[in-house]
Amino acid sequence: MAYVAVKGGERAIDNAHAWLAEARRGAAAVPELGVEQIAAQLGRAVERVMAEGSLYDRELAALAIKQAQGDLIEAAFLLRAYRTTLPRFAASLPVDTGSMRPLRRISAIFKDLPGGQVLGPTTDYTHRLLDFALLAEARPPAAPEAAASDAATPRVHDILGAEGLIEADAPGSAEPFDLTRAPLGFPAGRDARLQALARGDEGFLLALGYATQRGYGNTHPFVGEIRMGEVAVEIEPPELGFAIEIGDLALTECQMVTQFAGSKTEPPQFTRGYGLAFGQSERKAMAMALVDRSLRAEELGEDATAPSQNVEFVLSHCDNIEATGFVEHLKLPHYVDFQSELETVRRMRGERGA
Protein backbone atom coordinates (compact mmCIF):
# COMPACT_ATOMS: atom_id res chain seq x y z
CA MET A 1 0.00 0.00 0.00
CA ALA A 2 1.23 3.44 -0.77
CA TYR A 3 0.22 6.65 0.91
CA VAL A 4 1.14 10.18 -0.02
CA ALA A 5 0.95 13.12 2.31
CA VAL A 6 -2.20 15.05 1.54
CA LYS A 7 -2.27 18.54 2.95
CA GLY A 8 -4.97 21.11 3.03
CA GLY A 9 -7.51 19.39 5.26
CA GLU A 10 -6.60 21.02 8.58
CA ARG A 11 -9.37 23.59 8.69
CA ALA A 12 -11.97 21.11 7.54
CA ILE A 13 -10.80 18.65 10.22
CA ASP A 14 -10.91 21.27 12.99
CA ASN A 15 -14.42 22.25 11.97
CA ALA A 16 -15.50 18.61 11.78
CA HIS A 17 -14.23 18.09 15.36
CA ALA A 18 -16.10 21.16 16.56
CA TRP A 19 -19.29 19.87 15.00
CA LEU A 20 -18.67 16.43 16.49
CA ALA A 21 -18.36 17.96 19.98
CA GLU A 22 -21.56 19.90 19.50
CA ALA A 23 -23.41 16.87 18.15
CA ARG A 24 -22.12 14.77 21.06
CA ARG A 25 -23.61 17.17 23.55
CA GLY A 26 -26.96 17.15 21.78
CA ALA A 27 -29.76 19.63 22.39
CA ALA A 28 -28.74 22.11 25.07
CA ALA A 29 -32.19 21.98 26.64
CA VAL A 30 -31.64 18.31 27.60
CA PRO A 31 -29.47 17.75 30.71
CA GLU A 32 -25.95 16.51 29.95
CA LEU A 33 -25.27 12.84 30.63
CA GLY A 34 -22.93 12.37 33.59
CA VAL A 35 -20.19 9.75 33.60
CA GLU A 36 -21.53 8.54 36.96
CA GLN A 37 -24.92 7.96 35.34
CA ILE A 38 -23.37 5.90 32.56
CA ALA A 39 -21.30 3.88 35.03
CA ALA A 40 -24.32 3.21 37.23
CA GLN A 41 -27.15 2.86 34.72
CA LEU A 42 -25.52 1.46 31.58
CA GLY A 43 -23.55 -1.22 33.38
CA ARG A 44 -23.64 -3.82 30.61
CA ALA A 45 -22.23 -1.36 28.08
CA VAL A 46 -19.53 -0.31 30.54
CA GLU A 47 -18.57 -3.93 31.14
CA ARG A 48 -18.43 -4.76 27.46
CA VAL A 49 -16.12 -1.80 26.88
CA MET A 50 -13.91 -2.87 29.81
CA ALA A 51 -13.74 -6.43 28.46
CA GLU A 52 -12.96 -5.48 24.85
CA GLY A 53 -10.78 -2.54 25.88
CA SER A 54 -9.05 -5.04 28.18
CA LEU A 55 -8.97 -2.54 31.03
CA TYR A 56 -11.06 -2.74 34.18
CA ASP A 57 -11.97 0.77 35.26
CA ARG A 58 -15.68 1.57 35.38
CA GLU A 59 -15.27 5.34 35.38
CA LEU A 60 -12.89 5.39 32.42
CA ALA A 61 -15.11 3.01 30.45
CA ALA A 62 -18.10 5.26 31.15
CA LEU A 63 -16.10 8.30 30.04
CA ALA A 64 -15.09 6.49 26.86
CA ILE A 65 -18.74 5.64 26.14
CA LYS A 66 -19.72 9.28 26.61
CA GLN A 67 -16.87 10.50 24.39
CA ALA A 68 -17.68 7.90 21.72
CA GLN A 69 -21.39 8.82 21.73
CA GLY A 70 -22.25 5.26 22.70
CA ASP A 71 -20.15 3.64 19.96
CA LEU A 72 -18.84 0.76 22.06
CA ILE A 73 -16.05 -0.34 19.71
CA GLU A 74 -14.77 3.23 19.53
CA ALA A 75 -15.00 3.38 23.35
CA ALA A 76 -12.97 0.18 23.71
CA PHE A 77 -10.43 1.68 21.30
CA LEU A 78 -10.15 4.76 23.56
CA LEU A 79 -9.46 2.52 26.58
CA ARG A 80 -6.80 0.56 24.69
CA ALA A 81 -5.12 3.82 23.70
CA TYR A 82 -5.26 5.10 27.29
CA ARG A 83 -3.67 1.99 28.75
CA THR A 84 -0.57 2.48 26.63
CA THR A 85 0.13 5.69 28.59
CA LEU A 86 0.41 3.85 31.93
CA PRO A 87 3.25 1.80 33.42
CA ARG A 88 2.45 -1.71 34.59
CA PHE A 89 3.11 -2.12 38.30
CA ALA A 90 2.33 -5.79 38.72
CA ALA A 91 0.62 -8.92 37.51
CA SER A 92 -1.99 -10.25 39.91
CA LEU A 93 -1.97 -13.68 41.44
CA PRO A 94 -4.49 -15.73 39.45
CA VAL A 95 -7.96 -14.81 40.73
CA ASP A 96 -9.71 -17.62 42.57
CA THR A 97 -13.18 -17.81 41.03
CA GLY A 98 -13.96 -20.69 43.40
CA SER A 99 -13.99 -18.17 46.25
CA MET A 100 -16.17 -15.71 44.31
CA ARG A 101 -19.00 -14.17 46.30
CA PRO A 102 -21.65 -15.18 43.77
CA LEU A 103 -24.52 -12.85 42.98
CA ARG A 104 -25.66 -15.33 40.36
CA ARG A 105 -24.81 -18.97 39.92
CA ILE A 106 -26.71 -21.45 37.83
CA SER A 107 -26.18 -24.88 36.33
CA ALA A 108 -28.10 -26.38 33.45
CA ILE A 109 -26.91 -29.90 34.25
CA PHE A 110 -27.43 -30.23 38.01
CA LYS A 111 -30.70 -29.05 39.44
CA ASP A 112 -29.72 -29.58 43.06
CA LEU A 113 -26.16 -28.37 43.08
CA PRO A 114 -24.66 -27.64 46.51
CA GLY A 115 -25.18 -23.98 47.32
CA GLY A 116 -28.26 -23.85 45.10
CA GLN A 117 -29.29 -22.15 41.90
CA VAL A 118 -29.15 -18.40 42.44
CA LEU A 119 -30.68 -16.31 39.65
CA GLY A 120 -29.26 -12.91 40.57
CA PRO A 121 -30.26 -9.74 38.68
CA THR A 122 -30.97 -11.58 35.42
CA THR A 123 -33.01 -10.61 32.37
CA ASP A 124 -33.56 -14.31 31.51
CA TYR A 125 -37.19 -14.43 32.59
CA THR A 126 -38.29 -11.02 31.41
CA HIS A 127 -40.74 -11.03 28.50
CA ARG A 128 -38.76 -8.62 26.36
CA LEU A 129 -41.68 -6.25 26.26
CA LEU A 130 -40.72 -2.60 26.25
CA ASP A 131 -41.34 -1.16 29.69
CA PHE A 132 -42.99 2.16 29.02
CA ALA A 133 -42.91 2.96 32.71
CA LEU A 134 -39.19 3.67 32.20
CA LEU A 135 -40.13 6.62 29.99
CA ALA A 136 -40.86 8.39 33.24
CA GLU A 137 -38.44 8.70 36.11
CA ALA A 138 -39.31 6.32 38.90
CA ARG A 139 -37.61 4.73 41.85
CA PRO A 140 -38.21 0.97 41.85
CA PRO A 141 -39.05 -0.72 45.15
CA ALA A 142 -36.08 -2.19 47.02
CA ALA A 143 -35.22 -5.74 45.95
CA PRO A 144 -36.37 -8.39 48.42
CA GLU A 145 -33.80 -9.92 50.72
CA ALA A 146 -33.50 -13.31 52.37
CA ALA A 147 -31.19 -14.84 54.92
CA ALA A 148 -27.88 -15.62 53.24
CA SER A 149 -26.13 -18.87 54.01
CA ASP A 150 -22.41 -19.37 54.25
CA ALA A 151 -22.67 -22.70 52.41
CA ALA A 152 -19.77 -23.30 50.05
CA THR A 153 -20.46 -23.14 46.32
CA PRO A 154 -18.21 -25.83 44.83
CA ARG A 155 -17.66 -25.78 41.11
CA VAL A 156 -19.92 -28.15 39.26
CA HIS A 157 -17.05 -29.90 37.54
CA ASP A 158 -15.60 -30.76 40.94
CA ILE A 159 -18.77 -32.78 41.57
CA LEU A 160 -18.43 -34.77 38.33
CA GLY A 161 -14.68 -34.72 38.71
CA ALA A 162 -14.90 -36.83 41.85
CA GLU A 163 -16.02 -39.73 39.64
CA GLY A 164 -13.37 -38.99 37.03
CA LEU A 165 -16.09 -38.37 34.44
CA ILE A 166 -14.90 -34.91 33.60
CA GLU A 167 -11.45 -33.71 32.71
CA ALA A 168 -9.48 -32.07 35.48
CA ASP A 169 -7.82 -28.70 35.08
CA ALA A 170 -4.36 -29.15 33.66
CA PRO A 171 -1.99 -27.70 36.22
CA GLY A 172 0.69 -25.27 35.18
CA SER A 173 2.45 -22.37 36.76
CA ALA A 174 4.54 -21.07 33.90
CA GLU A 175 4.53 -17.34 33.20
CA PRO A 176 1.60 -16.96 30.81
CA PHE A 177 1.93 -15.51 27.33
CA ASP A 178 0.99 -11.83 27.15
CA LEU A 179 -0.20 -10.52 23.82
CA THR A 180 0.17 -6.93 25.02
CA ARG A 181 3.92 -7.58 25.19
CA ALA A 182 4.55 -10.06 22.37
CA PRO A 183 2.92 -10.58 18.99
CA LEU A 184 0.63 -13.58 18.65
CA GLY A 185 2.34 -16.55 17.06
CA PHE A 186 0.94 -19.85 15.87
CA PRO A 187 0.37 -22.44 17.12
CA ALA A 188 -0.92 -20.44 20.07
CA GLY A 189 -1.10 -21.97 23.54
CA ARG A 190 -4.31 -22.00 25.53
CA ASP A 191 -3.02 -19.08 27.64
CA ALA A 192 -2.66 -16.89 24.54
CA ARG A 193 -6.02 -18.10 23.21
CA LEU A 194 -7.88 -17.32 26.43
CA GLN A 195 -6.34 -13.84 26.64
CA ALA A 196 -7.30 -13.08 23.05
CA LEU A 197 -10.83 -14.45 23.53
CA ALA A 198 -11.29 -12.52 26.80
CA ARG A 199 -10.73 -9.26 24.92
CA GLY A 200 -12.31 -10.47 21.70
CA ASP A 201 -15.43 -8.97 20.16
CA GLU A 202 -18.58 -10.32 21.78
CA GLY A 203 -20.49 -10.35 18.50
CA PHE A 204 -17.76 -12.25 16.67
CA LEU A 205 -17.44 -14.86 19.42
CA LEU A 206 -21.21 -15.13 19.71
CA ALA A 207 -21.52 -15.86 16.00
CA LEU A 208 -18.73 -18.44 16.09
CA GLY A 209 -20.19 -20.09 19.19
CA TYR A 210 -23.58 -20.17 17.51
CA ALA A 211 -22.00 -21.76 14.44
CA THR A 212 -20.56 -24.57 16.59
CA GLN A 213 -24.06 -25.28 17.89
CA ARG A 214 -25.43 -25.41 14.36
CA GLY A 215 -22.93 -28.02 13.22
CA TYR A 216 -19.84 -26.15 12.09
CA GLY A 217 -17.51 -27.93 14.50
CA ASN A 218 -20.28 -29.38 16.58
CA THR A 219 -19.52 -29.75 20.27
CA HIS A 220 -23.03 -30.24 21.70
CA PRO A 221 -22.34 -28.24 24.85
CA PHE A 222 -24.12 -27.94 28.17
CA VAL A 223 -23.80 -25.07 30.59
CA GLY A 224 -22.07 -26.82 33.46
CA GLU A 225 -22.08 -23.65 35.44
CA ILE A 226 -22.26 -19.88 35.17
CA ARG A 227 -21.28 -17.76 38.12
CA MET A 228 -21.13 -14.00 38.39
CA GLY A 229 -19.96 -11.99 41.35
CA GLU A 230 -17.05 -10.28 43.02
CA VAL A 231 -13.57 -11.69 43.34
CA ALA A 232 -10.70 -10.17 45.31
CA VAL A 233 -7.57 -9.29 43.32
CA GLU A 234 -4.24 -9.90 45.02
CA ILE A 235 -0.78 -8.75 44.03
CA GLU A 236 2.53 -9.50 45.72
CA PRO A 237 4.66 -6.34 45.59
CA PRO A 238 8.38 -7.15 45.91
CA GLU A 239 8.87 -4.38 48.48
CA LEU A 240 6.41 -6.16 50.77
CA GLY A 241 7.18 -9.80 50.04
CA PHE A 242 3.63 -10.92 50.79
CA ALA A 243 0.31 -10.79 48.94
CA ILE A 244 -2.18 -7.99 49.51
CA GLU A 245 -5.70 -7.44 48.22
CA ILE A 246 -6.02 -4.33 46.10
CA GLY A 247 -9.76 -4.46 45.55
CA ASP A 248 -12.52 -6.51 43.97
CA LEU A 249 -13.53 -7.13 40.38
CA ALA A 250 -16.93 -8.23 39.13
CA LEU A 251 -16.42 -11.24 36.87
CA THR A 252 -18.58 -13.74 35.00
CA GLU A 253 -17.33 -17.29 34.58
CA CYS A 254 -18.80 -19.97 32.34
CA GLN A 255 -17.94 -23.67 32.29
CA MET A 256 -19.26 -25.42 29.20
CA VAL A 257 -19.32 -29.21 29.35
CA THR A 258 -19.04 -31.34 26.22
CA GLN A 259 -19.18 -35.07 25.71
CA PHE A 260 -15.94 -36.53 24.41
CA ALA A 261 -15.68 -40.02 22.94
CA GLY A 262 -12.13 -40.48 24.14
CA SER A 263 -8.82 -40.88 22.35
CA LYS A 264 -5.82 -43.19 22.42
CA THR A 265 -4.69 -41.69 25.70
CA GLU A 266 -7.93 -40.44 27.24
CA PRO A 267 -11.01 -42.43 28.27
CA PRO A 268 -14.49 -41.23 27.24
CA GLN A 269 -15.37 -38.31 29.49
CA PHE A 270 -16.68 -34.80 29.51
CA THR A 271 -14.37 -32.04 28.37
CA ARG A 272 -14.71 -28.38 29.20
CA GLY A 273 -14.58 -25.01 27.53
CA TYR A 274 -13.88 -21.98 29.69
CA GLY A 275 -15.09 -18.41 29.59
CA LEU A 276 -14.15 -15.56 31.92
CA ALA A 277 -15.10 -11.93 31.37
CA PHE A 278 -15.03 -8.62 33.21
CA GLY A 279 -18.35 -7.61 34.74
CA GLN A 280 -21.79 -9.12 34.32
CA SER A 281 -21.10 -10.36 30.81
CA GLU A 282 -22.85 -13.68 30.54
CA ARG A 283 -23.28 -13.83 26.78
CA LYS A 284 -19.60 -13.03 26.35
CA ALA A 285 -18.48 -15.65 28.87
CA MET A 286 -20.71 -18.30 27.25
CA ALA A 287 -19.54 -17.51 23.73
CA MET A 288 -15.92 -17.52 24.89
CA ALA A 289 -16.37 -20.93 26.53
CA LEU A 290 -17.88 -22.38 23.33
CA VAL A 291 -15.05 -21.05 21.20
CA ASP A 292 -12.39 -22.08 23.74
CA ARG A 293 -13.65 -25.66 23.55
CA SER A 294 -13.87 -25.51 19.80
CA LEU A 295 -10.26 -24.32 19.54
CA ARG A 296 -9.16 -27.38 21.51
CA ALA A 297 -10.12 -29.66 18.60
CA GLU A 298 -6.56 -30.39 17.58
CA GLU A 299 -5.40 -31.01 21.17
CA LEU A 300 -8.26 -33.51 21.63
CA GLY A 301 -7.64 -35.27 18.32
CA GLU A 302 -10.83 -34.04 16.66
CA ASP A 303 -11.08 -33.10 12.99
CA ALA A 304 -10.61 -29.36 12.69
CA THR A 305 -12.85 -28.47 9.76
CA ALA A 306 -14.83 -25.42 10.88
CA PRO A 307 -13.66 -21.81 11.22
CA SER A 308 -14.32 -21.94 14.98
CA GLN A 309 -11.73 -24.74 15.27
CA ASN A 310 -9.08 -22.80 13.37
CA VAL A 311 -6.91 -21.07 15.96
CA GLU A 312 -5.24 -18.71 13.52
CA PHE A 313 -8.53 -17.67 11.94
CA VAL A 314 -10.24 -16.99 15.27
CA LEU A 315 -7.39 -15.24 17.04
CA SER A 316 -6.45 -13.13 14.03
CA HIS A 317 -9.96 -11.79 13.65
CA CYS A 318 -11.56 -11.67 17.12
CA ASP A 319 -10.07 -8.32 18.12
CA ASN A 320 -12.52 -5.62 17.11
CA ILE A 321 -10.00 -2.82 17.55
CA GLU A 322 -7.57 -4.39 15.07
CA ALA A 323 -10.50 -5.24 12.82
CA THR A 324 -11.98 -1.78 12.86
CA GLY A 325 -8.54 -0.25 12.29
CA PHE A 326 -7.95 -2.29 9.18
CA VAL A 327 -11.46 -1.98 7.78
CA GLU A 328 -11.72 1.75 8.50
CA HIS A 329 -8.30 2.55 7.11
CA LEU A 330 -9.91 2.02 3.71
CA LYS A 331 -11.35 5.51 4.18
CA LEU A 332 -7.88 7.06 4.11
CA PRO A 333 -6.64 8.47 0.82
CA HIS A 334 -5.65 5.73 -1.60
CA TYR A 335 -5.40 8.12 -4.53
CA VAL A 336 -2.08 6.80 -5.84
CA ASP A 337 -3.02 3.16 -5.32
CA PHE A 338 -6.25 3.63 -7.14
CA GLN A 339 -4.68 5.65 -9.93
CA SER A 340 -2.31 2.77 -10.72
CA GLU A 341 -5.18 0.25 -10.69
CA LEU A 342 -7.19 2.52 -12.94
CA GLU A 343 -4.34 2.55 -15.42
CA THR A 344 -4.05 -1.23 -15.23
CA VAL A 345 -7.74 -1.68 -16.00
CA ARG A 346 -7.48 0.80 -18.91
CA ARG A 347 -4.49 -1.09 -20.28
CA MET A 348 -6.27 -4.47 -19.99
CA ARG A 349 -9.31 -3.10 -21.79
CA GLY A 350 -7.04 -1.63 -24.45
CA GLU A 351 -5.28 -5.00 -24.93
CA ARG A 352 -8.60 -6.82 -25.19
CA GLY A 353 -9.88 -4.32 -27.78
CA ALA A 354 -6.67 -4.55 -29.80
Add this chain to the structure above:
Amino acid sequence: MPNETDAGFATADRQHWMGVLARAGACALRQYLADAPALPPHTVLRGPEVGLAMVRGRAGGGGAPFNLGEMTVTRCTVRAGGFAGHAYRAGRDTEAAELAARLDAALQDPALRPALQASVIAPLAGVESARRDALARRAAATKVDFFTMATMRS
Protein backbone atom coordinates in the same frame (compact mmCIF):
# COMPACT_ATOMS: atom_id res chain seq x y z
CA MET B 1 10.14 -2.78 58.39
CA PRO B 2 10.77 -3.85 62.00
CA ASN B 3 10.47 -7.58 62.35
CA GLU B 4 7.13 -8.93 63.32
CA THR B 5 7.85 -10.01 66.88
CA ASP B 6 9.14 -6.53 67.72
CA ALA B 7 6.34 -4.83 65.87
CA GLY B 8 3.58 -6.65 67.68
CA PHE B 9 1.55 -7.51 64.63
CA ALA B 10 1.54 -10.43 62.24
CA THR B 11 1.77 -10.25 58.46
CA ALA B 12 -1.86 -11.35 58.38
CA ASP B 13 -2.84 -8.27 60.42
CA ARG B 14 -1.10 -5.99 57.95
CA GLN B 15 -2.64 -7.84 55.00
CA HIS B 16 -6.03 -7.30 56.60
CA TRP B 17 -5.67 -3.56 57.12
CA MET B 18 -4.11 -3.03 53.70
CA GLY B 19 -7.04 -4.91 52.12
CA VAL B 20 -9.52 -2.78 54.06
CA LEU B 21 -7.75 0.46 53.13
CA ALA B 22 -7.56 -0.55 49.45
CA ARG B 23 -11.36 -0.62 49.30
CA ALA B 24 -12.05 2.70 51.05
CA GLY B 25 -12.37 5.93 49.09
CA ALA B 26 -10.68 9.18 50.11
CA CYS B 27 -13.98 10.52 51.47
CA ALA B 28 -14.46 7.59 53.82
CA LEU B 29 -10.82 7.66 54.93
CA ARG B 30 -11.02 11.36 55.78
CA GLN B 31 -14.30 10.82 57.61
CA TYR B 32 -12.93 8.13 59.93
CA LEU B 33 -9.58 9.88 60.35
CA ALA B 34 -11.44 12.88 61.76
CA ASP B 35 -12.12 10.92 64.96
CA ALA B 36 -8.68 9.31 65.10
CA PRO B 37 -5.37 10.49 66.51
CA ALA B 38 -3.56 12.74 64.05
CA LEU B 39 -1.34 10.87 61.61
CA PRO B 40 2.37 11.61 62.03
CA PRO B 41 4.03 13.91 59.49
CA HIS B 42 5.21 12.01 56.46
CA THR B 43 7.54 12.14 53.50
CA VAL B 44 6.32 10.77 50.20
CA LEU B 45 8.88 8.35 48.79
CA ARG B 46 6.95 7.32 45.68
CA GLY B 47 3.78 8.49 43.99
CA PRO B 48 0.92 8.58 44.42
CA GLU B 49 0.93 7.31 40.85
CA VAL B 50 -1.53 5.57 38.57
CA GLY B 51 -0.56 2.45 36.63
CA LEU B 52 -1.80 -0.96 35.68
CA ALA B 53 -1.96 -4.46 37.05
CA MET B 54 -2.45 -7.39 34.70
CA VAL B 55 -5.25 -9.52 36.15
CA ARG B 56 -4.70 -13.23 35.76
CA GLY B 57 -7.19 -16.04 35.71
CA ARG B 58 -6.75 -19.78 35.44
CA ALA B 59 -7.77 -21.90 32.45
CA GLY B 60 -10.85 -23.84 33.51
CA GLY B 61 -10.90 -21.94 36.80
CA GLY B 62 -8.15 -24.01 38.40
CA GLY B 63 -5.59 -24.72 35.68
CA ALA B 64 -2.64 -22.88 34.23
CA PRO B 65 -2.67 -19.09 34.56
CA PHE B 66 -3.57 -16.78 31.68
CA ASN B 67 -3.74 -13.00 31.33
CA LEU B 68 -7.37 -11.90 31.51
CA GLY B 69 -6.93 -8.14 31.10
CA GLU B 70 -5.58 -5.14 32.95
CA MET B 71 -7.00 -2.93 35.68
CA THR B 72 -6.02 0.54 36.83
CA VAL B 73 -4.08 0.63 40.10
CA THR B 74 -2.80 3.53 42.20
CA ARG B 75 0.17 3.14 44.50
CA CYS B 76 1.95 5.29 47.03
CA THR B 77 4.84 4.84 49.46
CA VAL B 78 5.55 7.14 52.39
CA ARG B 79 7.89 7.28 55.36
CA ALA B 80 6.38 8.41 58.64
CA GLY B 81 7.46 7.96 62.25
CA GLY B 82 10.28 5.63 61.19
CA PHE B 83 7.98 3.29 59.26
CA ALA B 84 7.58 2.77 55.53
CA GLY B 85 3.92 2.76 54.54
CA HIS B 86 2.69 1.26 51.27
CA ALA B 87 -0.60 1.40 49.46
CA TYR B 88 -1.82 -0.31 46.30
CA ARG B 89 -5.46 0.08 45.35
CA ALA B 90 -7.73 -0.59 42.39
CA GLY B 91 -8.70 2.53 40.49
CA ARG B 92 -7.22 6.03 40.28
CA ASP B 93 -7.94 7.66 43.65
CA THR B 94 -4.53 9.22 44.36
CA GLU B 95 -5.66 11.00 47.54
CA ALA B 96 -6.91 7.72 48.99
CA ALA B 97 -3.66 5.98 48.05
CA GLU B 98 -1.58 8.56 49.93
CA LEU B 99 -3.87 8.43 52.99
CA ALA B 100 -3.75 4.63 52.92
CA ALA B 101 0.06 4.64 52.75
CA ARG B 102 0.21 7.04 55.71
CA LEU B 103 -2.20 4.82 57.62
CA ASP B 104 -0.13 1.73 56.77
CA ALA B 105 2.93 3.43 58.27
CA ALA B 106 1.05 4.61 61.35
CA LEU B 107 -0.57 1.21 61.92
CA GLN B 108 2.89 -0.35 62.22
CA ASP B 109 3.57 1.94 65.18
CA PRO B 110 2.49 0.15 68.39
CA ALA B 111 1.62 3.51 69.98
CA LEU B 112 -0.90 4.40 67.27
CA ARG B 113 -2.15 0.99 66.15
CA PRO B 114 -4.92 0.32 68.72
CA ALA B 115 -6.57 3.71 68.24
CA LEU B 116 -6.35 3.55 64.43
CA GLN B 117 -7.60 -0.02 64.35
CA ALA B 118 -10.60 1.03 66.42
CA SER B 119 -11.44 4.32 64.75
CA VAL B 120 -10.51 3.63 61.10
CA ILE B 121 -9.93 -0.03 60.20
CA ALA B 122 -12.76 -1.62 62.20
CA PRO B 123 -15.49 0.76 60.98
CA LEU B 124 -14.27 0.58 57.37
CA ALA B 125 -14.25 -3.23 57.56
CA GLY B 126 -17.77 -3.00 58.96
CA VAL B 127 -18.97 -0.87 56.05
CA GLU B 128 -17.50 -3.32 53.50
CA SER B 129 -18.90 -6.30 55.32
CA ALA B 130 -22.37 -4.67 55.44
CA ARG B 131 -22.18 -4.00 51.70
CA ARG B 132 -21.31 -7.62 51.01
CA ASP B 133 -24.04 -8.87 53.33
CA ALA B 134 -26.66 -6.72 51.59
CA LEU B 135 -25.65 -8.20 48.21
CA ALA B 136 -25.64 -11.73 49.64
CA ARG B 137 -29.15 -11.23 51.05
CA ARG B 138 -30.45 -10.00 47.71
CA ALA B 139 -28.82 -12.97 45.98
CA ALA B 140 -30.31 -15.34 48.55
CA ALA B 141 -33.78 -13.97 47.74
CA THR B 142 -33.28 -15.13 44.12
CA LYS B 143 -32.32 -18.68 45.08
CA VAL B 144 -34.60 -21.22 43.45
CA ASP B 145 -36.50 -23.54 45.79
CA PHE B 146 -37.36 -26.49 43.58
CA PHE B 147 -40.29 -28.60 44.56
CA THR B 148 -41.22 -31.82 42.83
CA MET B 149 -44.77 -32.42 41.69
CA ALA B 150 -45.89 -35.87 42.88
CA THR B 151 -47.47 -37.76 40.03
CA MET B 152 -50.91 -39.27 40.49
CA ARG B 153 -50.03 -42.58 38.88
CA SER B 154 -48.10 -44.13 41.72
